[in-house]
Amino acid sequence: MAEAARAKPKPTPETQHFWDGTKAGELRLQRCDACSNVYFPPRPFCPSCASRKVTAFKASGKGKLYSYVINHRPAAPGFTPPYAIAVVELDEGPRMMSNIVDCPQTPEALVLDMKLEVAFEKLDDKITLPMFRPAKG
Amino acid sequence: MRRNSVAVVGAAETTELGVIPNMSQIQLHADAALNAIADAGLKLSDIDGFATAVESPQQVCHYLGIKPTWVDGTSVGGCSFMLHVRHAAAAIEAGLCKTVLITHAESGKSMIGKLPRSIPADSLQGQFEAPFGVYGPPSMFPIPVLRFMKTWGITHEQIAMVAVVQREWAAKNPRAMMKDPITVADVLNSRMIAYPFRLLQCCLVTDGGGALILTSTDRAKDFPRKPVYILGTGESVETPMVSQMETFNSSRAFKVAGPLAFKEAGIAHKDVDHLMIYDAFAHLPLYGLGDLGFMPYEETGKFIADGNTRPGGKLPLNTNGGGLSYMHSGMYGMYALQESVRQMRGIAPAQVKDAKISVCHGVGGMFAASGTIIFTNEK
Numbered sequence: 471m472a473e474a475a476r477a478k479p480k481p482t483p484e485t486q487h488f489w490d491g492t493k494a495g496e497l498r499l500q501r502c503d504a505c506s507n508v509y510f511p512p513r514p515f516c517p518s519c520a521s522r523k524v525t526a527f528k529a530s531g532k533g534k535l536y537s538y539v540i541n542h543r544p545a546a547p548g549f550t551p552p553y554a555i556a557v558v559e560l561d562e563g564p565r566m567m568s569n570i571v572d573c574p575q576t577p578e579a580l581v582l583d584m585k586l587e588v589a590f591e592k593l594d595d596k597i598t599l600p601m602f603r604p605a606k607g
Numbered sequence: 608m609r610r611n612s613v614a615v616v617g618a619a620e621t622t623e624l625g626v627i628p629n630m631s632q633i634q635l636h637a638d639a640a641l642n643a644i645a646d647a648g649l650k651l652s653d654i655d656g657f658a659t660a661v662e663s664p665q666q667v668c669h670y671l672g673i674k675p676t677w678v679d680g681t682s683v684g685g686c687s688f689m690l691h692v693r694h695a696a697a698a699i700e701a702g703l704c705k706t707v708l709i710t711h712a713e714s715g716k717s718m719i720g721k722l723p724r725s726i727p728a729d730s731l732q733g734q735f736e737a738p739f740g741v742y743g744p745p746s747m748f749p750i751p752v753l754r755f756m757k758t759w760g761i762t763h764e765q766i767a768m769v770a771v772v773q774r775e776w777a778a779k780n781p782r783a784m785m786k787d788p789i790t791v792a793d794v795l796n797s798r799m800i801a802y803p804f805r806l807l808q809c810c811l812v813t814d815g816g817g818a819l820i821l822t823s824t825d826r827a828k829d830f831p832r833k834p835v836y837i838l839g840t841g842e843s844v845e846t847p848m849v850s851q852m853e854t855f856n857s858s859r860a861f862k863v864a865g866p867l868a869f870k871e872a873g874i875a876h877k878d879v880d881h882l883m884i885y886d887a888f889a890h891l892p893l894y895g896l897g898d899l900g901f902m903p904y905e906e907t908g909k910f911i912a913d914g915n916t917r918p919g920g921k922l923p924l925n926t927n928g929g930g931l932s933y934m935h936s937g938m939y940g941m942y943a944l945q946e947s948v949r950q951m952r953g954i955a956p957a958q959v960k961d962a963k964i965s966v967c968h969g970v971g972g973m974f975a976a977s978g979t980i981i982f983t984n985e986k
Contacts, residue, residue, distance in 0.1 A: 476738060476740070477726075477728065477733065477737035477738050478728060478738065479728060479729075479733060479734035479735070479737075479738050480727075480728035480729035480733065480734065481729070481734065482729050482734075485731075485734055489734075510735075510851075511731050511734070511735050511848075511851070536754060536855065537750055537751055537752070537753045537754035537855050538750065538753060539746060539749050539750050539752075539753075539801040539802055539803070539804070540801065540802035541740060541741075541742070541745075541746045541801045542798075542799045542800055542801060542802070543745075543798075543799075543800060544742055544743060544745075544746075545740070545742065546737075546740040546741065546742035546746070547742075548740075549740045549742075552799075552802070553740055555739055555740050555741055555746060555747075555750065555801075556739075557750060557849075557850045557855075565850055565851065566735065566850060567735060567736045567739045567741070567848075567849075567850035568739055569739050569740065577802060577803075582753060582754065582757050593738075599738055599739075
């Protein structure tokens with residue numbers, strides 16, 4: 471029996487630019503042209519001031535570990551427990567859920583506020599996920 | 608809304624709670640509804656307002672044979688029933704209906720006739736959370752905990768005490784699922800579910816339901832039970848994505864709903880005799896104590912660890928045993944409301960002596976939504 475696969479995102483017209491970005495090796499956020507608010511997840515207007523004039527830009531890909539769980543059970547399809555589900559606070563301000571790679575999935579190794587950098591993981595020709603790993607240096 | 612203009616005149620849970628393999632979810636709604644109608648001394652034809660969550664109002668109204676002139680299908684997770692109480696009180700006051708029935712039921716354990724919960728791959732959760740391995744509430748609800756602990760200096764032992772104290776309350780309740788005493792060591796050695804939380808810090812999974820009947824206070828004196836008045840109410844929502852909460856140090860939805868209810872009730876925290884804070888997981892009472900303004904967040908863990916919320920303590924909290932030990936069918940808010948009503952009627956298994964004001968605070972869809980109802984038994 472084939473192993474169940476990880477849940478795969480299906481882009482919408484409003485999020486396609488984000489997934490085009492990860493495929494191209496860029497983490498894209500949006501900034502409001504009117505009030506400079508940087509926000510996530512993607513939408514074609516500013517959730518702070520309602521302006522429709524917003525611009526997608528390439529983020530630094532740097533952030534820090536805001537919080538996490540190490541999931542033991544039940545495990546999501548495509549995951550081998552224990553695995554950490556993390557929330558990363560990006561240097562630009564927004565937070566996003568991700569996984570921490572190249573790092574033991576233990577409370578000792580996963581220290582809050584540790585510096586992280588984006589690492590892209592290709593799922594298929596359409597979808598590349600933004601993962602994070604401990605920042606080098 | 609005017610204080611005490613609407614009262615609860617009927618309240619009941621399903622005949623059985625726990626594992627109910629001989630009843631579908633819709634029949635659990637009916638079982639709870641019929642029990643509440645009997646409790647209020649009414650007939651089904653007396654009901655002209657109806658509210659429920661997850662199941663549609665039309666589904667349950669048709670099954671029960673109710674012809675409402677007002678319906679509310681607000682479905683924002685486990686606190687939906689707090690919101691229904693708030694909306695029903697406003698509707699009664701506005702003259703849209705006279706007698707409202709609110710039902711909850713869930714075949715959470717036996718899964719008979721239960722609607723599937725799924726996350727579409729093109730929703731925001733499907734795109735930006737599900738791919739990272741979240742899989743049901745145990746993997747999502749505790750995600751803020753480590754940050755909350757670090758910010759406010761809360762320890763693992765203090766959060767474990769939430770489960771220990773609630774088991775003490777459950778031991779007094781014949782209908783509680785789990786009654787055997789536990790220790791902090793038992794909690795911290797129980798099976799790991801999603802670090803930092805272990806089995807005994809996660810809610811039960813059971814079958815059951817409950818129903819409430821509300822009417823205007825001027826009619827309430829004609830009912831067989833002692834009326835329980837609605838003194839204050841509040842509600843709010845934040846985000847269905849736990850990763851997108853404004854902060855993990857508190858809940859914005861709690862901080863809106865709770866203070867709204869206190870303001871409407873015109874009471875201070877010292878006036879509260881009895882408190883329910885929806886405990887799907889062990890950290891929620893700490894968020895609730897802080898967000899509702901009972902004390903600074905830094906003190907919440909110590910307050911519980913010191914025994915202030917246990918039987919005989921100065922702030923009796925989750926006196927039915929809570930979602931951790933009493934029951935949790937998936938949407939626990941109705942059971943918290945039922946316990947507040949029992950306490951105000953003076954008939955709870957672990958009755959708080961002379962309790963006059965009960966605060967009942969709910970959470971829904973992880974931290975997505977919140978509703979707070981303040982009850983009193985004095986006009």
